[in-house]
Amino acid sequence: DVKVTQSSRYLVKRTGEKVFLECVQDMDHENMFWYRQDPGLGLRLIYFSYDVKMKEKGDIPEGYSVSREKKERFSLILESASTNQTSMYLCASSHGGEENEKLFFGSGTQLSVL
Amino acid sequence: AQSVTQPDIHITVSEGASLELRCNYSYGATPYLFWYVQSPGQGLQLLLKYFSGDTLVQGIKGFEAEFKRSQSSFNLRKPSVHWSDAAEYFCAVTGGGNKLTFGTGTQLKVEL
Numbered sequence: 507d508v509k510v511t512q513s514s515r516y517l518v519k520r521t522g523e524k525v526f527l528e529c530v531q532d533m534d535h536e537n538m539f540w541y542r543q544d545p546g547l548g549l550r551l552i553y554f555s556y557d558v559k560m561k562e563k564g565d566i567p568e569g570y571s572v573s574r575e576k577k578e579r580f581s582l583i584l585e586s587a588s589t590n591q592t593s594m595y596l597c598a599s600s601h602g603g604e605e606n607e608k609l610f611f612g613s614g615t616q617l618s619v620l
Numbered sequence: 621a622q623s624v625t626q627p628d629i630h631i632t633v634s635e636g637a638s639l640e641l642r643c644n645y646s647y648g649a650t651p652y653l654f655w656y657v658q659s660p661g662q663g664l665q666l667l668l669k670y671f672s673g674d675t676l677v678q679g680i681k682g683f684e685a686e687f688k689r690s691q692s693s694f695n696l697r698k699p700s701v702h703w704s705d706a707a708e709y710f711c712a713v714t715g716g717g718n719k720l721t722f723g724t725g726t727q728l729k730v731e732l
Contacts, residue, residue, distance in 0.1 A: 548724040549710065551721075
């Protein structure tokens with residue numbers, strides 16, 4: 507089975523801190539994604555990557571950046587955390603090709619910014 | 621731009637009863653449609669998908685969904701709900717490529 511692992515289940519940070527959220531997948535997937543999930547808003551795409559060192563903005567990239575130095579790892583960076591970035595963050599991956607729309611999700615990181 | 625509407629925020633059904641979760645989409649051409657389920661404390665898991673062909677698609681855990689182009693709908697159904705089906709359900713759409721747009725979700729509660 508595909509496994510998408512997010513490094514932290516819960517994270518508490520202070521306003522202004524630089525925050526790193528890490529995600530690793532073990533199925534050699536080309537595509538990786540970062541979503542945030544908020545009650546009443548569903549999932550919104552922050553950034554995604556089709557390949558190593560490649561990244562594309564999603565629907566809500568402001569205040570975030572990403573890094574993909576290795577195929578299996580996709581990091582989400584909050585350069586200066588703010589309280590409105592308190593949210594559940596979900597990482598996902600998918601295989602390139604015919605089934606590239608089938609996403610495999612991690613269990614999520616609940617980030618609280620105080 | 622593509623969008624998805626899930627009009628029901630919460631739904632409660634009794635165990636053994638039938639279930640239908642509504643999903644309406646907006647997309648200019650033939651969409652790719654998905655239903656995902658999120659159990660408490662978990663990530664999302666794909667239940668089923670529609671790409672083309674038969675408009676009634678079968679998924680895992682006994683779920684099915686029907687694509688109705690005339691109504692821009694892709695409703696999820698299950699004939700008999702089990703207590704373990706309590707979760708949040710998300711409908712999603714894409715035009716191809718893997719940039720999915722998700723709905724806001726429907727929280728399903730199952731009464732024993």
